[in-house]
Amino acid sequence: MALESIKEGLTTHFRIITKHKFGTFGALVLLFFSIIAIFAPYIAPHTPWETLRTSAGKLALLKPPSGEFLLGTTAMGRDLFSQMIFATRTTVYIGFVSGMISIIIGANIGLISGFYGGKLDEVLMRFTDIVWGMPFLPFIIILISLFGRKLEFVILAICLVIWRSSARVIRAQTLAIKQRQFILAAKARGCSNLRIIYRHIMPNILPLLILYTAFNIAWSVIAEAGASFLGFGDPTNLSWGGILFSLWISSKIRVAWWWFAAPAICIILLVSALVFISRSYEEVANPRLRKR
Amino acid sequence: MLLEIENLKTHYQTAEGMVKAADGISFSIDKDQVFGLVGESGCGKSTLIRTIMRLVPDSAHVSADRLRINGTDLLPLSDKEYRKSILWSEISLVPQSAMNSLNPVYKVGSQIAEIMLTHTKMKRKEAMEKVKELFEAVGLQAGLVNSFAHEFSGGMRQRAMIAMSLALNPSLIIMDEPTTGLDVLVQERILRKLIEIKAKMANDTSILLITHDISVVAEMSDRIGVMYAGQMMEVSDTLDLFAEPYHPYSLGLKNAFPSIKEWDRELISIPGSPPNLIGNFQGCIFRERCPFRIKECATQRPEAKEVKPGHMVACIRTNDVEEFRQRAGEKETWKF
Numbered sequence: 001m002a003l004e005s006i007k008e009g010l011t012t013h014f015r016i017i018t019k020h021k022f023g024t025f026g027a028l029v030l031l032f033f034s035i036i037a038i039f040a041p042y043i044a045p046h047t048p049w050e051t052l053r054t055s056a057g058k059l060a061l062l063k064p065p066s067g068e069f070l071l072g073t074t075a076m077g078r079d080l081f082s083q084m085i086f087a088t089r090t091t092v093y094i095g096f097v098s099g100m101i102s103i104i105i106g107a108n109i110g111l112i113s114g115f116y117g118g119k120l121d122e123v124l125m126r127f128t129d130i131v132w133g134m135p136f137l138p139f140i141i142i143l144i145s146l147f148g149r150k151l152e153f154v155i156l157a158i159c160l161v162i163w164r165s166s167a168r169v170i171r172a173q174t175l176a177i178k179q180r181q182f183i184l185a186a187k188a189r190g191c192s193n194l195r196i197i198y199r200h201i202m203p204n205i206l207p208l209l210i211l212y213t214a215f216n217i218a219w220s221v222i223a224e225a226g227a228s229f230l231g232f233g234d235p236t237n238l239s240w241g242g243i244l245f246s247l248w249i250s251s252k253i254r255v256a257w258w259w260f261a262a263p264a265i266c267i268i269l270l271v272s273a274l275v276f277i278s279r280s281y282e283e284v285a286n287p288r289l290r291k292r
Numbered sequence: 293m294l295l296e297i298e299n300l301k302t303h304y305q306t307a308e309g310m311v312k313a314a315d316g317i318s319f320s321i322d323k324d325q326v327f328g329l330v331g332e333s334g335c336g337k338s339t340l341i342r343t344i345m346r347l348v349p350d351s352a353h354v355s356a357d358r359l360r361i362n363g364t365d366l367l368p369l370s371d372k373e374y375r376k377s378i379l380w381s382e383i384s385l386v387p388q389s390a391m392n393s394l395n396p397v398y399k400v401g402s403q404i405a406e407i408m409l410t411h412t413k414m415k416r417k418e419a420m421e422k423v424k425e426l427f428e429a430v431g432l433q434a435g436l437v438n439s440f441a442h443e444f445s446g447g448m449r450q451r452a453m454i455a456m457s458l459a460l461n462p463s464l465i466i467m468d469e470p471t472t473g474l475d476v477l478v479q480e481r482i483l484r485k486l487i488e489i490k491a492k493m494a495n496d497t498s499i500l501l502i503t504h505d506i507s508v509v510a511e512m513s514d515r516i517g518v519m520y521a522g523q524m525m526e527v528s529d530t531l532d533l534f535a536e537p538y539h540p541y542s543l544g545l546k547n548a549f550p551s552i553k554e555w556d557r558e559l560i561s562i563p564g565s566p567p568n569l570i571g572n573f574q575g576c577i578f579r580e581r582c583p584f585r586i587k588e589c590a591t592q593r594p595e596a597k598e599v600k601p602g603h604m605v606a607c608i609r610t611n612d613v614e615e616f617r618q619r620a621g622e623k624e625t626w627k628f
Contacts, residue, residue: 076439077365146416180392181389181392181393182392182393182394182395182396184347184393185385185386185393185394185453186395187347188345188347188379188380188384188385188387188405189379189380189384189456190375190376190379190380190405190407190410191406191409191410195410200395202394203395203397203398204397205397206397211294
């Protein structure tokens with residue numbers, strides 16, 4: 001019985017995403033990067049840190065892409081291809097976890113603020129306004145500097161800022177749903193406030209939640225890439241932004257186009273994929289966008 | 293007495309002043325009785341229901357000399373106590389425009405089952421079985437428990453709401469405009485079903501029927517209360533109200549409905565519109581639209597007089613009712 005509804009649910013989402021070509025593209029790209037992230041150690045030919053030599057025996061420093069090194073090598077003689085594969089893991093992990101946690105924070109603030117109203121609403125929304133006032137990347141960098149340059153703290157820093165975009169919108173939707181007759185009927189039946197918020201209102205704003213989850217993941221990737229590029233990522237867990245950082249400090253950016261292209265293209269691809277998927281859900285959340 | 297209401301007042305504090313949505317309502321409902329509450333739009337019927345069911349906003353001032361169900365005083369109960377012991381288990385509600393009272397993302401059956409899961413110790417399977425029973429009682433196929441609200445027609449949704457109201461075997465079911473918005477055929481079927489259900493119910497369930505359709509209330513109710521501008525004008529047995537109405541408002545209402553016997557009688561409506569409920573109103577609240585008003589009507593608010601056993605009227609000129617009944621039938625009376 002439960003299996004049937006899971007299948008039904010997956011089919012629905014599959015249809016929503018693949019309805020348009022860009023949605024399908026986004027899903028494929030996501031799938032691609034997810035597989036790489038999961039199977040990283042099995043796919044990568046080398047580790048990200050070992051200094052390699054060419055078949056000729058010389059140190060493989062700053063070699064452009066070739067049959068031997070698919071994406072070329074870095075100034076320290078490391079295989080970019082392997083680095084990219086392991087960095088995919090870090091980037092995807094940070095992106096997804098930050099995205100999920102931040103939507104949980106934002107959704108709850110929006111739901112509670114919208115449902116209860118009054119003083120609580122005031123306080124929560126003014127707090128959201130204050131967080132909105134913080135410049136995005138600089139503040140994340142400050143937080144990372146405060147907490148320390150570890151993977152978990154990067155995630156924490158991003159989560160503490162990114163939730164602000166979803167909170168307001170979800171609050172607005174909550175206000176709209178709150179007025180509807182079936183909420184009054186639920187109250188009349190003796191549903192507690194908590195039950196109404198999480199079992200009656202939340203499922204009705206689910207399309208919006210999914211949309212903002214995708215957006216939040218996209219913004220998390222951008223934030224992480226930016227922070228890492230500026231040197232505030234976790235030095236032991238390389239991410240795509242971290243690769244760009246090591247390129248930058250090597251001062252070889254004018255020479256090694258491959259070292260720049262790979263991470264840059266991947267960042268663009270991943271963020272675009274996430275945005276495309278959220279576009280598919282945008283149509284569900286706002287039926288007026290559907291083409292007739 | 294199942295439900296006893298005496299001098300119930302619900303006042304809303306607004307920026308423009310105190311709105312007296314319900315101002316001194318008194319009536320009672322016995323076990324196994326259908327009480328019809330009629331009145332114009334905006335007369336306070338919905339406020340009354342919401343007050344009884346505690347669905348009024350916190351800014352509303354509610355007071356009553358008596359508000360009891362089955363002997364239990366409702367006003368002193370805390371919200372939590374009310375929710376656990378009264379709401380739905382003693383009093384349930386079939387809301388207006390049932391079309392919109394179902395959550396669109398859940399199956400209809402699970403919404404009704406939810407009530408039993410939260411109020412009783414039933415397991416999910418048991419609850420679903422009970423829901424299927426309820427569906428059959430209201431004339432819906434048991435298989436429909438797994439459908440969504442948008443797959444139901446208006447009449448079906450109304451039946452589902454009625455089934456929902458029966459879930460915990462309440463002592464009192466409040467029905468707010470149960471047939472408004474339905475076509476006459478469906479209306480007739482549902483009313484007939486309601487009578488059937490009530491007869492079958494084991495525990496002398498009573499129904500508080502709110503409507504502005506006098507034909508519905510005439511067919512279904514044992515007693516009728518006529519409301520106007522937040523106050524009760526007349527309360528009596530149904531047959532008595534139609535045979536011998538006392539209040540000028542009731543007389544006026546009688547004229548506004550077509551009669552199947554006198555099909556060429558011209559309909560006379562009561563001129564004017566309900567008064568502003570804000571602030572203090574001196575005297576009888578109906579006087580501005582009453583063709584029989586006198587000087588005293590502007591100063592004293594009429595007390596509810598028992599003109600016959602079980603027949604309450606809020607008018608100071610009940611002695612002249614014979615003259616009123618005659619004059620009310622004439623068109624000129626209502627032109628002023």
